[in-house]
Amino acid sequence: MLNVKKLSFSYDKTPVLKNISFKAKPGENIAIIGESGTGKSTLLKILHGEYDLNQGQIFWKEEEILGPKYNLVVGHDLMKYVAQEFDLMPFITVEENIGKFLSNFYPEEKQQRTAELLEVIELTKFAKIKVKTLSGGQKQRVALARALAKQPEIILLDEPFSHIDNFKKQSLRRSVFKYLKDKNITCIVATHDKEDVLGFADRMIVLNHNKIVVNNIPEALYQNPKTPLIASFFGEFNVISNEIVYAHQLKIVENSELKAIAKHSYFKGHYYLIEANLNGGIALFEHFEAIKKGLEICLKIEK
Numbered sequence: 001m002l003n004v005k006k007l008s009f010s011y012d013k014t015p016v017l018k019n020i021s022f023k024a025k026p027g028e029n030i031a032i033i034g035e036s037g038t039g040k041s042t043l044l045k046i047l048h049g050e051y052d053l054n055q056g057q058i059f060w061k062e063e064e065i066l067g068p069k070y071n072l073v074v075g076h077d078l079m080k081y082v083a084q085e086f087d088l089m090p091f092i093t094v095e096e097n098i099g100k101f102l103s104n105f106y107p108e109e110k111q112q113r114t115a116e117l118l119e120v121i122e123l124t125k126f127a128k129i130k131v132k133t134l135s136g137g138q139k140q141r142v143a144l145a146r147a148l149a150k151q152p153e154i155i156l157l158d159e160p161f162s163h164i165d166n167f168k169k170q171s172l173r174r175s176v177f178k179y180l181k182d183k184n185i186t187c188i189v190a191t192h193d194k195e196d197v198l199g200f201a202d203r204m205i206v207l208n209h210n211k212i213v214v215n216n217i218p219e220a221l222y223q224n225p226k227t228p229l230i231a232s233f234f235g236e237f238n239v240i241s242n243e244i245v246y247a248h249q250l251k252i253v254e255n256s257e258l259k260a261i262a263k264h265s266y267f268k269g270h271y272y273l274i275e276a277n278l279n280g281g282i283a284l285f286e287h288f289e290a291i292k293k294g295l296e297i298c299l300k301i302e303k
Contacts, residue, residue: 001025002047002154002186007056009039009046016042018210020056026153027184029177031197031218033233034207040190041084043207044156047188048081049074060154080147081156084163086139088146090132094123097131098145117145120179122172137164144176154186161196173200194233198222206230236273236284240301247273250285250299258283258299265290 002024009017016039024030032040045051047058052067059065060076068074075081088097095114102110118124121141126134131142140163147155160176161169177200180187189196197204197218204221206214208229214221225231225244236247240258260276260283271286276297285299 001059001061002188003057003059004047005057005059007043007046007058008054009042009051010054015210017046017207020212022205022212022215024154024186024188026186027181028202029180029187029189029200031201031204032188032190032207033192033197033204035229036192038207039210040207041158044081044158044188044190048079048156049076050081076154078153079156080150080152080154081158082144082147082160083158086143088131088139088142091130093128093130094118094134094142095127097142098149100146100149102149113149117148120148120175121145122168122175135163137168140164141172148179148185151183152185154188155180157187157189157191159191159193160189161193169195194235198234206233238278238283238285240278240283243301245301245303247284248286249301249303250283251302252285252287253298253300256298256300258301260297260299262291262293262295262297264293 004020004022007017007020020043032043034040046053047065049065049067049071052069057064060079063076065076089100095118098117099110099114102113104110118127121144123138123141126138131139134142140160144160161173164172173196191197201218203215204218205212206229214226214230221230222234225234228237228239228244231237231244231246234246238245238247238250258278260278262274262276264275266273271288272290274285274287274291276283283299291297
């Protein structure tokens with residue numbers, strides 16, 4: 001189990017994280033979300049042992065994770081950290097990068113592990129290709145596979161799919177997070193993308209103003225967002241009479257007190273996102289077709 005106790009950290013005199021406490025069970029997937037600059041990446045680096053704490057403690061099982069004051073080599077043997085920058089060897093092949101730190105005394109096992117991870121990151125056909133020729137997204141996938149090669153007990157992922165093309169992201173997420181669950185690997189993922197969270201995270205931790213403001217299951221945060229910050233992570237929303245209302249919860253009706261004037265219609269595939277003027281502000285809602293600019297409409301909140 002990962003146990004973070006009252007962690008605080010500052011760069012010089014600038015507070016970055018204050019009084020951070022949470023736990024992660026074996027095999028649990030925890031998403032860390034928050035605006036840029038709230039300390040998501042810093043938190044992962046601290047968990048990895050790259051910085052010394054101002055106060056607090058971090059334990060993986062019974063062993064305390066300590067910073068560079070105490071360790072010449074940062075990180076725990078059973079913990080892997082995958083950053084947004086890739087520390088790969090460009091002049092050897094994809095499969096050689098993945099298997100680099102696996103023992104040559106067990107060649108069959110090494111080959112099997114490498115082949116398995118090539119499938120997980122969907123790069124089997126690139127096995128013999130030198131890493132220097134890959135795209136940024138492909139390199140990110142190789143870095144992920146190499147981190148998984150030695151079967152860590154916990155993996156720390158910093159925006160793990162940020163460089164990957166949209167058409168690949170969905171299947172890759174399913175493949176990677178399924179693998180982590182199957183192998184009972186604890187995962188802490190820092191992300192700004194809801195698609196990295198919904199369907200995969202067991203819990204979400206929201207950072208704001210250097211602190212944890214929410215630690216709960218994704219369903220609870222989605223169904224009852226306490227702040228606009230949380231609602232914005234899940235999609236378009238409105239604040240109407242101090243109530244947070246998602247765009248899909250506003251419906252056109254024949255008559256209501258909520259009268260709006262259509263302003264723009266944005267094609268979103270299976271629906272249009274309608275922007276309208278409502279009580280001097282902007283309202284966003286979903287509709288099955290575009291609405292003519294200037295048309296008055298009545299809206300109702302349906303939750």
